[in-house]
Amino acid sequence: MTSRLEALCMEKGLKMTGQRRVISQVLSEADDHPDVEEVHRRAAQIDPRISIATVYRTMRLLEDAQVIERVDLGDGRARYEEATADHHHHLIDTRTGRIIEFASPELEAMKERIARELGYKIVGHRLEIYGVPLDEADDDARDEEKRP
Amino acid sequence: MTSRLEALCMEKGLKMTGQRRVISQVLSEADDHPDVEEVHRRAAQIDPRISIATVYRTMRLLEDAQVIERVDLGDGRARYEEATADHHHHLIDTRTGRIIEFASPELEAMKERIARELGYKIVGHRLEIYGVPLDEADDDARDEEKRP
DNA sequence: CTGGGATTGCGAACGGTTTTCAGTATGATG
DNA sequence: CATCATACTGAAAACCGTTCGCAATCCCAG
Secondary structure (H helix, E strand, O other): OOOOOHHHHHHHOOOOOHHHHHHHHHHHHOOOOOHHHHHHHHHHHHHOOOOOOHHHHHHHHHOOOOOEEEEEEEEEEEOEEEEOOOEEEEEEEEOOOOEEEEEOOOHHHHHHHHHHHOOOOEEEEEEEEEEHHHHHHHHHHHHHHOOO | OHHHHHHHHHHHHOOOOOHHHHHHHHHHHHOOEEEEHHHHHHHHHHOOOHHHHHHHHHHHHHHHHOOOOOOOOOOOOOEEEEOOOOOOEEEEOOOOOOOOOOOHHHHHHHHHHHHHHEEEEEEEEEEEEEEEEEHHHHHHHHHHHHHH
16 A cells, blocks of 8 residues: 555655655654654654664655655754645644644735735745643643742 | 943843853844854954853853843754844845844734634744845746746 | 852763765666 | 666764863852
């Protein structure tokens, strides 16, 4: 069974090696934002011979081919997600590390307008929001009060 | 002459050593977003004995004391700017690397609203826009056409 | 002035990533 | 289906920004 990403790679004319097939499968099945080490861990479960260097190389290849997208969440390592047509951003739950994707056409428009007013045409951008769940935020408030 | 940041450091009760004085001066005079190496380069011009390790340590100290703010522009190294009361963001000119600061209350409000709708309270966030000057963007369009 | 804790410079260590190089697999070709 | 140039791989070393350990030095309260 060829994975979704493997099919995409073949469309783009990439040479399909065993390792790339495995990594494509791993990425097709991922619904989170794994870093290279995590991708390697999952790939090694399918074929233990895959080296981390190859994972690094393949991630870059797939990124260049626009099959996946690099996400920099400021934690010092690159994370990845499948490339999508629509621009979206990330809200990171600072309590759990959970990542929530969201899109906002209004935000895009506003961003576009700001750039134009500054005399620029946008070629890329990124927005990340770090937050805590509203109900747990109450705990913070209580903690604050307790602090002498 | 004590620099603006040096005064701030003393207010915060930081022990003022010669190195910290020099680094404070450098940062007070900077109107850009230097990385550690650049700060070290400028500091060394005033006192060549300052080591890069001390610059790293001092930048972290000043960041913790909220005298300066770390800016992650995705180029793999930390950049810094003086801490300010108002939230602002950065537009990076991808042609020249020039960084333009901007603020937008509407954007802040929208961001706040998005987080609330997702059930989150914002504890931090960042927005970066990468762009090219509008007039030079025309060149890109022409380049596209020429490409066969 | 003096003492002792904080700070410094140096170099080694670190974590994520890239590269080098020799060996191996791929898929276009005959 | 065998051949072969070429691209790919694994392992280890190199890299780059950053942090750490340690002995020497500095700052400043007493």
